[in-house]
Amino acid sequence: MKTMLTAMIAPLALVAMPAMADHHAALHPMASDPAMDNAAPQSAVQDAGRTADAVRDIWRHPAETLAFFQVKPGMTVIDYMPAGGWYTRVLVPYLGAQGRYIGLTPDAARSDDARSAQYFAGLPGKFAQELPKWNLAGAPVMTVASDAPDLAAYEGRVDRALIFREMHNLFRSGLINNELTRIRALLTDEGMLGIVQHRAGPSAPASYTEGSKGYLRQKDVVALVEAHGFDLVDSSEINANPRDTANHPAGVWELSPNFSTKRNAELEPIGESDRMTLLFRKRS
Template identity: 30%
Template structure:
């Protein structure tokens, strides 16, 4: 059975409630380990990072409209599952107004770097948003390019996409998704992480609903990413919603903001 993991000391009580989970929170500089009976333990970072995640979420610079979305987006859990650490170099692909970019900036700190990657296809609309992030956060850099040929000026620890991957299968983006995943693989350091959040589609739907409902089947996405050489490492249930039957467009008022979403972590071997 697919493992559903939520990993953050800020939400240890939540994780403890997952069936079959075992949580070990060690003292000092030991690391938090979350496991279930179906597989090996996953190392989710030093306990010291928990305060970085919660401090980032509590940062008064965050816009009020983004803070209001926190109960649905569970940012501390996502940061922990992504294993974000000080000094990391990360790419936030299509960051929009910067919900996650701001959080990443706070956690990676002055020795880290966050690349706000805006595809050439959408840069007329999205570059001003990215430039506002650059102006507010010294460790954020805007990058433009083709999704299926993205490059960065240094190897990355993490590439992150939230609710975007399905769009890149829409014909109007003119993106070869297999080449995009290969470009992400090349951009990452050995051991680097590829974090994907997206709206779940019905079982067997594949990419048939990417334009009509803005959903993608998680298993289909997983196969595509693994084909690029990545190893699937785990899944978080932080933004899952079992009440969503996957039949509505994600912008439908009845489900908007409350869709069933998967959060996958893949790793580049090495």
């Protein structure tokens, strides 16, 4: 997958912590102020065009999460595997005309799994096809696979890379080494990587945390990312959900919003998954 699909969005002038899960203590003490100013991302989150998306805010906390990741207007930001564009519709207006949004997708040819490779290969085209329907204004938007030659122009120029609920896919498809190495090369010397990921219990067995259930242990994610040239700066319980036992036989997809099994009545009160929220800095 060597082609790059680019869509430019017309500029628009920029408008602009939660309960702890007892069984998931943070790996490091909070280094940043929990009362950090998130007024700017909150303005983007409150946009009238997000009516359908906003029902998930109670579980995903986009304003607080972007503030924790220290994302600012005017930055160049990678949104890794943006899929249905839930965070795209917050980030594009928030970053503004002076920023840049890069929807980065995996190098499908490196996947260990043929089915995953086929899915990854179709992501840039699918995203580009859906993008005009969202009628976004703000940062220019690019969708590109991580193996695209054109991406070389952005090496050392990206301020933030954000991976929302996709680390398990990178892990189970054998892509984690290639993709984290690529992301590190794209970040500036002071660039940072923000990760939100479905969180397994600290003693969850290997059979449940190899990626196919959607859940990973927090200490494993930290170890994997640090092994690829990053240092953990901070962790947060912004997206924690102590109601989630993280032991569902069919994985995280049993919960909202997927409800992949017929246990909806039992599982709906839980809400979405318990999630770790981690911030890393590129190691020099």
